[in-house]
Amino acid sequence: MTALPRITAAQRRTRLVRRHLLAPSVRAKAPEAVADALVGLHATDPATVFLAAAARMHAPTVGAIDAALYDTPAGTPPDVPVLARIRCMRRTMFVVPAHLAPTIHAATAAAHTDRHRPHALTQLHDALGWTEHRYATVEQTVLEVLAARGGATAAELADAIPDLREGIVTFPGKPYQSRQRASTPVLGVLAAEGRIRRTRPAGSWTSAQFRWAPARPLPRMAAAEAKTELARRYVAAFGPVTADDLKWWTGWTVTDTRKALAATGAQAVELDEGTGYLLPEHLDSATEDTPEPAAALLPGLDPTAMGWRHRDWYLDPDHTKALFDRNGNIGPTIWWNGRIVGAWAQQPQGHINHHLLTDPGSQARTAIAGEIGRLTTFLTDTRVTPCYRTPLERRLWAPPSTTRTAN
Template sequence: MTDAHPSRRISDEQRRARVGRRHLLAPSTRAATVEEVTDAVVALHATDPATVYLSACARLREPRPEAVDRAFYEDLSLVRLLCMRRTMFAVTAGLAPAVYAGAGRAIAVRERATLVKHLRERATGWDEGRLATVEKEVLAALAIRGEATTSELSQDVPALRETMLMSPGKPYEAKQSVGSRLLRLLAADGRVRRCRPRATWNSSLFPWAPAAALPELPVREAKAEIAGRWLRSFGPATEADLKWWTGWTVTDTRRALADIRAVAVELAEGPGFVAEGDEEPVAECEPWAALLPSLDPTAMGWRMRDWYLDPEQVPALFDGTGNIGPTVWWNGRIVGAWTQRGDGEVVWRLFADVGREGRTALETEAARLSGWLGATRITTRFPTKLERELTR
């Protein structure tokens, strides 16, 4: 890392300008392909099936769910990985080896240890040896079938139907199938991948297929690649932002910043960093509005959010575990929330006055969103209180 220079100060206004341009949110910056969109924001949140489609289409010149489907299920140019912060993301195939080595592999190891512990404590006759045997049986069955749901695989591998009692003694205790956890583990290991959902594109009902092994990369090299990509997309940002986004330790975060020779700068909130060679101002975009989905990568890109989000609005926009709901943006700031009602109408509530120009731009974005959604109805997996109010 290089030392900060007194004149190297980046304003909040400049940060917001970078978001509009680099996150492809201003209309003139929108991309032609899903892969361009994904690389622009490093990774698309994929915990909620709808988020990937909504985030991608908000940034595409011609928004089409079919383009996302093609990238996932035909070209295999997008890869789902359990990685940063133990969260499901979609990344491009070119970046996937670095993300797996720098963030996903360690999580997969912890997921395996947790599953073994739960199987020993909450199921009968399970240990590492039996788990390994059942995994081999599942992969063999998939090789024959080509693709199959967990339920279908349980016909070939009956052990998948066994259950574990989770949270015993708690009001929310429940039985969980071994199959659901084991397939999740195989996916975390990069040995299986999700296939096209059996229902609509925003469905959680999907089959599995064997996955090609990802190339092995050294961990430190991989972390540097992730940090560099992230800082070029989200910088300037703080050390705390990168640590939070990746889920790394302070030591790993600082080492990665040093390895990429991140340049220290001053932000309104204190010390920050930009990628080497990225100190100069960027040109302002045209005025822009955006309706971004819950868990969108821009809304969830930083730990320190005061420069684009009024802290007083946090309780309205986030659920109880830190997941942000659908947000309304105007020129680099979150100014409201939106949702889709049961009849398909896109509605929003503003926290700030955006003027006539802003309202017109939002109406245009709502019409654009409704146009490509068509008859599809979005159900947010982590609804906020404000979302529920807007659906009434």
């Protein structure tokens, strides 16, 4: 039997730095190029999108990232920015290149779309006695209000449509029971069906209070074709990957993962974790030139930090508890040459506090200081606190009056 080509952890880290734009020489000019390189940017936390893009851009500005998210370029269809915010992989929010949105939606979320409406109707019927007719009437009113105003937040819609203000209890009797307005399931269904979309938020770029606006549903694509294309793009950006990595990243079943991976024509290679896969055209570049030594400060939920199921080749397992919360969400991290070496947090007064989990050497410490300065310049007077707090991030965030700096 012919032995599989072997790719070492060091070679994988070299590829990570280059493909994920984590060195100055390979940074992008525009935020859409960052999203394209990584397939998509995690968007559950609105700040992650801006910070993930800024870390990989030559000269990042909030204005450039904001424009890519919300403004329509000249010569393109109206109301279609270059980046689209959609629920997709693992049923979580991502910002993806608009031209890829139909493919990604068909590969990940389209199969679940038809379930949202019956679920919401059952929820509102059981909690509030809504009939199907009442639900349809409220929904139509929402669309009419948005069309008339051009856009509105959920709170503004609730002010205009009293039915949306009615309260419901989700998961009654469970430890995670919560209360929400009827607007949540109604707007959720319209968004899942592509009939409305999130636009520029009320407040700063860190705000999660998005405005809603009318939208055109994404074009339909065959699921199998879309999954093959998404798998191909993932392997191109993150490869070599294991089948388990692809399954975890997409949220697919084992069967769908195997079919899509096989359809890409990816070639098997040997990794420390077992069998991995690379696209045939990338086999020769598996040992590509190493970029210059480079540091990067990445935000919580960054797509690189969250991009693989198996992470030992870039993250010391002993550091997992400090960097992740109980649900598996990673906090802000410091990288050196494709490996996580520390964490950072912005304190309430604006100072970027950081802690190194291992000593990467004087060259790395100098580069990290430079990246802290670059991030400080980008943030100006903005304060960023991750949506998902991790043990080390909380400790670094604590004001100087309650803890000593970890620099």
